[in-house]
Amino acid sequence: MSATSSTENYVPKTSVGRIANFVDSRTGGSAMVKELGRKIFPDHWSFMFGEVALYSFVILLLSGTFLTFFFNPSMAETHYTGSYVPLQGVEMSVAYASTLDISFDVRGGLFMRQVHHWAALLFVASVSVHMLRVFFTGAFRRPRELNWVVGGVLLILALAAGFTGYSLPDDLLSGNGLRIIDGVIKAIPLVGTYISMLLFGGEFPGTAIVGRLYVLHILLVPAMILLMIAIHLFMLIVHKHTQYPGPGRTENNVVGYPVGPVYAAKAGGFFFIVFGVVALLAANFQILPIWDYGPYDPSPISAGTQPDWYIGFVDGALRLMPGVIGNFPFEFVILGHTLSLNVLLPALVPAGILFTLLFTWPWIERWVTRDDREHHLLDRPRNAPTRTGIGVAGVIWYCVMWAAASSDLIATHFHVSLNDVTYWLRVLFFLGPIVGYIVAKRIALALQRKDREIALHGRETGRIVRLPHGEFIEVHEPLDDYHQFRLVNFESPEVLPAQPDANGRISGKEKLRGRLSRLFFEDRVAPVTPAELEAAHEHGHHPAIEETAAETAAETQVTGR
Amino acid sequence: MKALSQRRRHPLAAIALLLLGLLVTGGLYAVAGTVNEAKAQTTTYSAQDVEQGEKLFVANCATCHGINAVGAEPGAHGFQAGPSLIGVGAAAVDFQVGTGRMPMQMSGPQAQVKPKQFDEEQTRQLAAYVASLGAGPAVPSEEVLDTTKGNAAKGGELFRTNCAMCHNAAAAGGALTRGKFAPALGGVTGEHIYEAMVTGPQNMPVFNDANISPEGKRDIITFLHTIEEQGSPGGAALGSLGPVSEGLLLWTGGLAVIIGFTIWLTQRSS
Ligand code: HEM
DSSP, rough: OHHHTTTTOOOSSSSSHHHHHHHHHHHHHHHHHHHHTOOOOOOGGGGGGGHHHHHHHHHHHHHHHHHHOOOOOOOEEEEEOOGGGTTTTTTTEHHHHHHHHHHTTTHHHHHHHHHHHHHHHHHHHHHHHHHHHHHHHHTTTOHHHHHHHHHHHHHHHHHHHHHHHHTOOOHHHHHHHHHHHHHHHHHTTTTTHHHHHHTSSSSTTTTTHHHHHHHIIIIIHHHHHHHHHHHHHHHHHOHHHHHHHOOOOOOOOSSEEIIIIIIHHHHHHHHHHHHHHHHHHHBBBBOOHHHHHOOOOOOOOOOOOOOOOOGGGHHHHHHOOOSTTTTTEEEETTTEEEEEHHOOOOOOOHHHHHHHHHHHHHHHHHHHHTTOSSBBBBOGGGGGGHHHHHHHHHHHHHHHHHHHHHHHHHHHTTOOOOHHHHHHHHHHHHHHHHHHHHHHHHHHHHHHHHHHHHHHHOOOEEEEEEESSOOOEEEEEEOOHHHHHHHHHHOOOOOOOOOOOTTTTOOOHHHHHHHHHHHHHTTTOOOOOOOHHHHHHHHOOOHHHHHHHHHHHHHHHHHHH | OHHHGGGGGGGHHHHHHHHHHHHHHHHHHHHHHHHHHHHHHHHHOOHHHHHHHHHHHHHTTTHOOOGGGGGOOOTTTOOOOOOTTTTTHHHHHHHHHHTTSSSSOSSSOOOOOOOOOOHHHHHHHHHHHHHHHHHOOOOOOOHHHOOGGOHHHHHHHHHHHHHHHHHTSOOOOOEEEEEEEEEEOOOHHHHHHHHHHHHOTTOOOOOOTTTTTHHHHHHHHHHHHHHHHOOTTTBBOOOGGGHHHHHHIIIIIIIIHHHHHHHTTEEEEE
């Protein structure tokens, strides 16, 4: 026990010191703090979204606990007698009435509800952005694949937490959302009706669902999120943080501040910043005004019914799906059972594709590149053009569905026809990702070429100089080493054609891999080699160098194939 | 009683029953009809009003609605043809002209609201003229518009069941097909709300007194005015558009501010 031995000859002088020493000599706390405190956290703004997610979760726990003191998850009928006049005497569930009480009759209740809900929106948003950062920088590669999967599970849990919470107040809006979920469940062939009956304890809406969702919302889902966060952070400590490439940054070190004391202080301060932003939102902007929507009742529906933003993409997919195409209906009756593909396909397929790709991506990329090495240095998104292109395609696909969830508001606010909005979004649903892929990849390649140009010839200064013999040139200023390093030092995998196996045969799978590898890397822009750099620096600005550079790049490609 | 039960199986019993049923429904219908008509007679217009109204009508409306308001051929004068106005009642005119929809300015999916072109007196005269062509819903009386007698909670329930599917539960408006829309109801007078219900402008259905009683209509008006006056208890309402504007604010406002802070916090070292 090094912790105890090192403190043996230490004699505390103050009473606080004595208490601290007492605890420390029995728990070994200081060793732990020392170990954790020496962990290094590199500083880049894009690394902070995980923290934002963590902090918003803490805010959710705090505000949620407050709400549990006053919320009553019962679907028993009651007549409202609280202080909101336009609902006095209206028949409603106890759950809805208690949420009204939180809003109008509990001191600080409305603020806490709004804190909870704004924090929920921020939670899912920060988890998503965090995930996009990890994807576009390649931080999911070995050894972090499993942590990527844990992150994906956290995203799904975040959606689940949000949806179960959203349905608790039992207002008209959330009831409409539940009705859609009920419809989707019932569209599942054979078992759908049974699942729906089980979930709602009978025919929708029943009298059980709020209580059940409540247990999920305040117990099961948060507990699982906590567990996953623990695993996530534990793995983070084991793997250490990734970093962007830079001078002195290698695969074997981490450059940045140690956690304690500077980083810990910054992180602590950052928590209060996030809390402050959420509190400002909650104090100034109304969110889910359940009194506007009224108590849930299966007959009314309100125009402009949408779910919270993170469920929007599923709602949008449902809105985009046509019921019939020409004479082809998407609803069949088979042996007396209705198969509603018009509900089943949009509700499950796009989300299924997105999440399957998300979970398997580290393995797909590892398979295509055959790169099984550990990576602790990140890619700049431009230096992995195909991955960036695919990521952008996914984001666009998601955004098209997301936009479709607000098709009615797009129509009314931009004075266009709702039908036209739907037609255009249907087109974009198919074309958007393709165009997004091509454009993003081309932009990434162009940026790489620009980097190459700057690395070889320096920065354009905009200063035109006339030489003694009359020629005009623009002065290019060489970069300092720090910036130069960033431009030339990156990994650039090459095409790896299909390889024969031990028997000398090339399997179909391997051929596919070879083809994908070509798609990924055939138009790669090779990083500047030291030789090129030297040549460029010796000769100043010579067009010949560009040519040799292009030639070497072409050569590497040829040999690569 | 005995005689009646004995003849229950008489061959003519079915016919008698049918006659009785027709008589009752017909009678009820007639009563309901006269209720509306009776109201049409409550506001009395002078012959002079009608005469002035006709002049205004010929000058401003007949291009589309035809002389004598019988309706015009589709495509006449390059305008969207106006329907016949016989029997639409004074309420329809008061609503359409009073909200500035008529005279229609531009063809399109829906007649747009614009600044009123006629003052109250002229609107009254136009209404008098159209009312003189055939009985229809009248301009509502003060009594049915008196919101101090209305019940906002009941009105809210009626509004959610009958109107929210088009106008949104918070009366923020909503989209219909092909560029048509149900407008937001903020700032609409009680009189116009009432008239909209009894005349059903364009794509809005008619809610006659059998659907929603005059008291129910008054409750709806009370509800709409109450939620408009109380504002939004939780802060800025973000257009009452629900989760879409909330999500938009979170991404563009909340998250953007936080990104700004992250850049600020990490600035020193890189
Ligand atoms: C894990 C992330 C969580 C998310 C994303 C989340 C999300 C939500 C949402 C969107 C609502 C609807 C709020 C509204 O009425 O405007 C809600 C309600 C509620 N949440 Fe959470 N929540 C989370 C965690 C928790 C926790 C940990 C607790 C309790 C310890 C909790 C307790 C409640 C209660 C009691 C309500 C109903 C009261 C009300 O609607 O006003 N939540 N939640």
